[in-house]
Amino acid sequence: MQGRFAIVLAFAVLRVQAFTRDMDHAERVRVRVDNEAGAPAGVLNYARVECARILRNAGIEVQWTSDASSGDLRVGIISEPGGTAPSVLGYVLRNGEGASAYVIWPRVGPWLAVDRPAFEIVGRVMAHEIGHLLLGNAPHSSAGVMRAVWTADDLRSTAWGAFFFTPGEQSMMRTEAARKGGHATY
Numbered sequence: 577m578q579g580r581f582a583i584v585l586a587f588a589v590l591r592v593q594a595f596t597r598d599m600d601h602a603e604r605v606r607v608r609v610d611n612e613a614g615a616p617a618g619v620l621n622y623a624r625v626e627c628a629r630i631l632r633n634a635g636i637e638v639q640w641t642s643d644a645s646s647g648d649l650r651v652g653i654i655s656e657p658g659g660t661a662p663s664v665l666g667y668v669l670r671n672g673e674g675a676s677a678y679v680i681w682p683r684v685g686p687w688l689a690v691d692r693p694a695f696e697i698v699g700r701v702m703a704h705e706i707g708h709l710l711l712g713n714a715p716h717s718s719a720g721v722m723r724a725v726w727t728a729d730d731l732r733s734t735a736w737g738a739f740f741f742t743p744g745e746q747s748m749m750r751t752e753a754a755r756k757g758g759h760a761t762y
């Protein structure tokens with residue numbers, strides 16, 4: 577009985593240490609959101625909060641910015657689907673100057689049928705696309721926010737940690753955020 581208690585305690589201590597280590601190593605990224613689609617400001621404000629919460633859980637602290645520095649990440653809220661399949665909510669475009677993420681605002685509307693607020697869906701899509709910006713060519717994940725396909729049940733999930741970045745993704749994202757932070761233009 578005493579042995580079992582000791583194991584439980586050791587596990588608890590490890591969990592606390594892991595949490596502390598993650599918070600010590602939180603990296604900061606600057607993100608600019610361009611509302612080209614004219615989405616309601618209130619929706620985007622709360623979407624930023626949801627997005628920042630998901631990224632904070634991955635050890636990434638988002639600093640929202642409205643000016644354009646070359647080291648910043650950019651998320652465009654757009655109305656044109658850009659030839660993407662009808663099920664696509666967002667995507668990342670890469671060119672010689674870098675990468676930009678996009679959320680297709682009109683595509684959010686039909687998903688409101690899952691009875692979750694627009695800001696939550698937009699915030700989760702933003703977190704997914706910012707994930708792509710920080711993860712480079714890493715493939716989609718089979719779990720968490722970087723899954724390629726989200727079902728209605730996924731979006732209905734109010735579980736606090738349902739849209740998480742895997743430990744491997746967290747590590748890669750923090751490394752990339754730290755690398756970007758080293759840029760003089762950042």
Ligand SMILES: [Zn+2]
Nearest residue numbers: 704708716724
């Ligand atoms: Zn994706």
